[in-house]
Amino acid sequence: MTIPPVLRRSALRARRDTGFLAAGVLPHLALAPVWVWGVTFAVKTGNWATALPASVAPILLGVPVLTVPQRYRHRALLGVDIPAPAPVPEHRSWASTARWLSATSTSRQVGYHLLVGPLVAASELLVLATLIAGPAGATVHGWVWALPEKVRQGWSGHPKQLSCCTVGGLVLLCAAPWSAGAAARIESRPARSLLGPRRAERLQARVEHLAGSRTELVEAVDAERRRIERDLHDGISEALANVTKHARATRAQVTVRRVGTVLRVRVTDDGLGGADAAAGTGLSGLAKRVGSLDGAFHVSSPVGGPTTITAELPCAR
Structure with missing residues (x-):
């Protein structure tokens, strides 16, 4: 039996989108315990002077580290290239650190990992839950009969509920590829705008590229x-x-x-x-x-x- 090309492409796309969402849960939730602890500690003790530096320091150290797998995940699984930020100066000093902290790109990355990341992780977990609930509901009659007899007798008196679970599972199973693709596309939008360069920076890079290409063309024509x-x-x-x-x-x-x-x-x-x-x-x-x-x-x-x-x-x- 041969699988139609349309179904094969849909299955491959659904598997890609599902892998993309699953790979983003942990990076998106990595900094959540830090700021939750910081806020909780400050509220309980009232000692903001201790809670603020203790939570801000690991966040600032973790933001560049967490941005790398996010860029790789988008490029490898979705084909979305998010350019890397400007390289850190080799000779670090307090002045260069202050410039990095005050840079717009740094604040945008912090906002992504602290605010957008947990929300995106919630949507990822929701889609992944539907991918598990769909097959489970669609096959509810089969695995109910696989339960021990005493447990199965408790389910046998609810045929309507079992039928509703089957129909709901089939609906979730059919909607799973679409929901995974929609969640992946929606997630890539804030990632491109917050983890990548701003529009003005992209235009500047484009202008520099065109200027270099023009110089090479002029040199080639002159030669x-x-x-x-x-x-x-x-x-x-x-x-x-x-x-x-x-x-x-x-x-x-x-x-x-x-x-x-x-x-x-x-x-x-x-x-x-x-x-x-x-x-x-x-x-x-x-x-x-x-x-x-x-x-x-x-x-x-x-x-x-x-x-x-x-x-x-x-x-x-």
Whole structure:
């Protein structure tokens, strides 16, 4: 029996979303005991001077550590990339620590782990509970009959309740993939906005990337221009030298034209003709140079002239 591709994709997506939610429960609840203890201790004793530093210090130390698995979880299971914050300066000092504490990114991460995290964990636990209650309710008749006889007799007198449990379990089982996907998508929104860079920072990074790409493009175009200029100069100078030395011409004409991605250079003279690039003359060196550039070299030189030398060089757009 083959499973339809649609059902297979839905099952894989549901498994991915369920794994994403399950992997987020512990990181989201990691700091909850700290601030609950701090508030409880301060309320009972009234000693806020002790409770505040004792709870704030582990929170500030734990926020960067907990942010790393959250970013990895979103990237590995949802394909959502949340960029990392700016690296911590190598030479730490009180001034750099103060700047890190006062940074907007730090306060947003603290808000995520202290306020958003517990709420998200509650929704994750709720979805995971439905994933357990759904199969349990749908198969209630089966596992009731698997109970010991004395216990089973207590359930046998409630057929309506068992039927309601079965129907409710089937409803939860059918809604489980949708609820897991919806919870995962909703959870990723505050994570991107609070754990990642702000919109202005993303735009700044984009501008810097485009500026770097533009610089590389300008350098590549400039290098290509210099190469073409060098090849044109050398090739035309070799061809004209051949005209002067061997052809006994009174006139020579040079044309340069671009055809698509090919730069075509043509040198024509009214000399004696009979030039042969394979005869070991200067034309053979010019042919090798053009060939090393993946170009094409042609010589048309009948006895009595005229002679036409054509070189075609690749020229990117």
